[in-house]
Amino acid sequence: MSLTILAVDDSRTIRNMIRLALIPEGFTVYVAEDGIDGLSVLDGIAPDAIITDINMPRLDGFGFIDAVRAQSNHCATPILVLTTENAPEMKKRAQSAGATGWITKPFDPEKLVKALLMFAG
Numbered sequence: 001m002s003l004t005i006l007a008v009d010d011s012r013t014i015r016n017m018i019r020l021a022l023i024p025e026g027f028t029v030y031v032a033e034d035g036i037d038g039l040s041v042l043d044g045i046a047p048d049a050i051i052t053d054i055n056m057p058r059l060d061g062f063g064f065i066d067a068v069r070a071q072s073n074h075c076a077t078p079i080l081v082l083t084t085e086n087a088p089e090m091k092k093r094a095q096s097a098g099a100t101g102w103i104t105k106p107f108d109p110e111k112l113v114k115a116l117l118m119f120a121g
Contacts, residue, residue, distance in 0.1 A: 003048040003120050004028045008038035008064060009082065010056040014105070018051060018082075021109030027116070035059025039067055047077060049100075049120035051112075054083040054090065062097050069098040078119035082107060 005027050007018040015031045022029050030045055032038035034056040042050075050068065054061035061081060068074045078100040083090075086104050094102065100119050103112060 002026050002028060003116060004030070004045060005049050005051060005116065005120075006030045006032065006038065006042055006045065006047040007051040007082075008032045008035060008056070008061070009051075009053040010034050011053070014053070014082070017107075017109075018112070021107075021112055022116070025113050027113075035061065035064030035067070038064050042068065042071075042074065046073070049078040049080060049116050050074075051080045051082050051116075054081060054085050054094065062093060065094065065097040065099055078116075080115060080119065082112075 005022060007015055009015050010033055019029050030041050032041045036058045052061045052064050065079055080101045081094050081099045082103050084105045091102050101115055
């Protein structure tokens with residue numbers, strides 16, 4: 001099965017690591033460098049799932065999740081938060097905004113693939 005993923009992270013290294021983890025597994029991966037860029041990229045695709053960081057310039061992950069959930073065509077798209085944050089209040093805030101799952105960096109590529117297949121597959 002080929003899933004389309006949008007990965008939003010201000011770290012080029014993390015974006016590349018996501019690509020390296022997902023492309024060999026048959027995923028199509030689009031990337032964006034922050035929430036504003038993510039909304040722009042999202043405008044032209046129909047991802048099966050979205051991965052987003054929380055701490056980003058211009059528009060953080062919370063604002064990005066809110067903006068995605070406000071779009072009727074993406075209100076049910078799974079959103080996986082991938083971040084260095086692990087405070088319970090941050091997780092609760094992301095979940096309240098509409099995040100589907102949470103993975104803490106550094107991430108295990110195999111676990112990321114499994115999580116995406118579970119939420120979007």
